[in-house]
Amino acid sequence: AQKITQTQPGMFVQEKEAVTLDCTYDTSDPSYGLFWYKQPSSGEMIFLIYQGSYDQQNATEGRYSLNFQKARKSANLVISASQLGDSAMYFCATQKGNNDMRFGAGTRLTVKP
Amino acid sequence: DAGITQSPRYKITETGRQVTLMCHQTWSHSYMFWYRQDLGHGLRLIYYSAAADITDKGEVPDGYVVSRSKTENFPLTLESATRSQTSVYFCASSESKEQYFGPGTRLTVT
Numbered sequence: 001a002q003k004i005t006q007t008q009p010g011m012f013v014q015e016k017e018a019v020t021l022d023c024t025y026d027t028s029d030p031s032y033g034l035f036w037y038k039q040p041s042s043g044e045m046i047f048l049i050y051q052g053s054y055d056q057q058n059a060t061e062g063r064y065s066l067n068f069q070k071a072r073k074s075a076n077l078v079i080s081a082s083q084l085g086d087s088a089m090y091f092c093a094t095q096k097g098n099n100d101m102r103f104g105a106g107t108r109l110t111v112k113p
Numbered sequence: 114d115a116g117i118t119q120s121p122r123y124k125i126t127e128t129g130r131q132v133t134l135m136c137h138q139t140w141s142h143s144y145m146f147w148y149r150q151d152l153g154h155g156l157r158l159i160y161y162s163a164a165a166d167i168t169d170k171g172e173v174p175d176g177y178v179v180s181r182s183k184t185e186n187f188p189l190t191l192e193s194a195t196r197s198q199t200s201v202y203f204c205a206s207s208e209s210k211e212q213y214f215g216p217g218t219r220l221t222v223t
Contacts, residue, residue: 004155033210037214043201043216043217044214044217045214047212047213050210050211052210091155091156093156098144098163098207098210099144099146099161099163101158101212102172103148103155103157105153105155106155
């Protein structure tokens with residue numbers, strides 16, 4: 001079974017600075033997907049970024065980038081130029097095939113003005 | 114409205130009662146999912162469906178029943194609710210990789 005570990009229950013960052021949210025995973029499958037989702041206080045789950053296990057380059061989506069280190073089974077999310085609206089829970093997830101998605105426990109990010 | 118919707122958004126029920134949470138998507142996505150979210154556990158997969166009339170268990174299926182007679186609907190039933198099923202329930206749909214989530218249903222079992 002896949003296991004996802006997010007070791008930072010809470011993180012603080014100053015507005016306009018960059019922040020890295022850690023995620024490690026444990027899977028024996030050679031093919032898998034890595035995802036990050038954002039959950040603001042309003043409760044909805046918002047997709048941020050995706051990385052395939054065979055992708056050679058790190059995924060980027062605007063201010064979000066995924067630091068993928070396959071050998072270390074690490075998929076850290078980097079948010080550049082933090083904004084107050086980035087304050088939220090962030091969840092890392094892995095997916096096997098098109099169905100079996102497993103989530104970490106999440107990291108609560110607080111952006112300070 | 115287009116997208117994925119859940120109803121009700123909030124529900125209070127008593128132990129032992131049957132309750133059904135509804136999920137509807139307008140994208141005709143093949144895959145649909147039910148998750149529960151509890152503090153300290155992130156989201157955990159309850160059941161998923163790859164197509165109409167095809168369902169399978171996820172990580173925490175005990176105490177839940179699903180059906181999928183139409184592609185757009187994926188109801189989740191708690192046949193005899195227990196207090197441990199108090200949670201926020203999310204439905205999601207997908208066609209390939211990214212999953213799109215509904216707004217969630219907050220269920221309280223007293």
